[in-house]
Amino acid sequence: xxxxxxxxxxxxxxxxxQLALLRQLVEEAGSAxxxxxxxxxxxDILPDATPKLAAMLADSSIVERAERxxxxxxxxxxxxxxxGDEAYPYRLAECCDAPLVLHSMGNVDLNARHVVSIVGTRHxxxxxxxxxxxxxxxxxxxxxxxxxxxxLAYGIDVCAHRAALEAGLPxxxxxxxxxxxxxxxxxxxxxxxxxxxxxxLTEF
Numbered sequence: 001x002x003x004x005x006x007x008x009x010x011x012x013x014x015x016x017x018q019l020a021l022l023r024q025l026v027e028e029a030g031s032a033x034x035x036x037x038x039x040x041x042x043x044d045i046l047p048d049a050t051p052k053l054a055a056m057l058a059d060s061s062i063v064e065r066a067e068r069x070x071x072x073x074x075x076x077x078x079x080x081x082x083x084g085d086e087a088y089p090y091r092l093a094e095c096c097d098a099p100l101v102l103h104s105m106g107n108v109d110l111n112a113r114h115v116v117s118i119v120g121t122r123h124x125x126x127x128x129x130x131x132x133x134x135x136x137x138x139x140x141x142x143x144x145x146x147x148x149x150x151x152l153a154y155g156i157d158v159c160a161h162r163a164a165l166e167a168g169l170p171x172x173x174x175x176x177x178x179x180x181x182x183x184x185x186x187x188x189x190x191x192x193x194x195x196x197x198x199x200x201l202t203e204f
Contacts, residue, residue: 002036002037002063002067003033003107004032004082005070005080006063006066006067006070007033007035007036007066008026008032008080008082008083008099008100008101008149009017009066009069009070009080009081009101010032010036010062010063010065010066010098010099010187011032011035011036011048011057011062011064011102012101013062013066014056014057014196014204015056015061016053016056018097019097019098019099020096020097021098022094022100023045023097023098023100024046025042025045025046026046026083026100029045032082033165035057036057036063039054039057039058040054040058041128042054042057048068048117048161049204050106050157050166051202052131057185059147068086069160071112071181072116072180073103074108076179076180077105078103078104078105078179079103079104080101080102080103081101081102081104081110082100082101083098083099083100083101085110087110088102088110088172089102089110089111090111091111095193097159098178101200102202103178103179103201103202103203103204104199104200104201104202105179105195105199105200106134106172106174106194106195106196106199106200107160107195107197107198107199108147108156108170108198108199108201109147109170109181110147110172110201112146112147112170113145113147114143114145114147115146115147116139116146116147116148116149117148117149117150118132118135118136118148118149118150118156118157118160119150119153119156119157119160120155120156120157121152121155121156121158122154122155122156122157122192123154123155124155124156124159126155128155128159129151129156130158132156132159132160133159133163133166135163136148136163136164136166137163137166137167137198138158139167139169140167140168140169142165144168144169147169147170147171147172148160148161148163148164148167148169148170148171148172148173148198149171149173149174149197150171150172150173151173151175151176151179152173152174152176152182152188152190152191152200153172153184154184154187158166159175161190161194161198162190165193165194165197168197170197170198171194172194172199172201173191173194173198173200174201174202175200175201175202175204176202176204177202177204178202178204179200179202
C-alpha cells in the first residue's frame with residue numbers, strides 16, 4: 001500500500017507533455033494514490049487518455065523509484081511539500097502547471113505575507129552589489145517580515161541572499177537541481193547559513 005506522498009512523488013517523475021495534465025488527473029481521481037491504483041482504468045477518469053499514458057502510470061518502477069527517493073528524503077532531513085499541502089506556496093499553486101511536489105530544507109515559510117524575488121546578472125558590478133544590499137537593508141527596515149527569494153547563483157543572486165542574512169530577513173534559494181548537492185560549490189557556506197533563517201527549495 002503506497003502513501004499519498006509516495007504516489008505524488010512517483011507521478012512527478014512521469015514524463016508528460018504538460019504538467020497541468022498530471023494535476024488534472026490527480027484532481028479527477030481524487031488523489032494521487034487513487035490514480036496510481038487505478039492506472040489501468042485511466043480512461044474511466046480521462047476518456048482521451050492514451051494507452052501510452054496508462055502504461056506509464058501503471059509501471060511499477062515509478063513507485064519503486066519514489067520509495068527509494070523517499071528513503072533518501074527522510075534520511076537527509078529533506079521536507080517533501082506536495083501540491084494541496086498547507087505548506088505548499090499558495091501563489092505557485094495558482095499556476096496550472098505548478099509542480100506536484102517540492103523539496104525543501106530549512107525552516108522557511110513559503111507563504112510569507114511579503115515575498116520579493118531578486119535576480120540579476122552573474123557578473124555584477126560593485127555598484128550593482130551595493131544597490132542590491134541597500135535595497136534589501138531598506139526592506140528589512142520598512143517591511144521586516146519580507147522573504148527574499150533568489151537562485152543562489154553567482155552575482156546578484158548570492159548578493160541578495162547574503163544581504164538578507166545580514167539584515168536578518170529570511171531567504172530562500174530556488175535551485176535548478178536536487179538537494180544532494182550545492183551549485184556553485186563556492187556558495188556552500190552561504191547555503192548552510194540560509195538553513196538557519198530560510199532555506200533551499202527545488203522541484204528536482
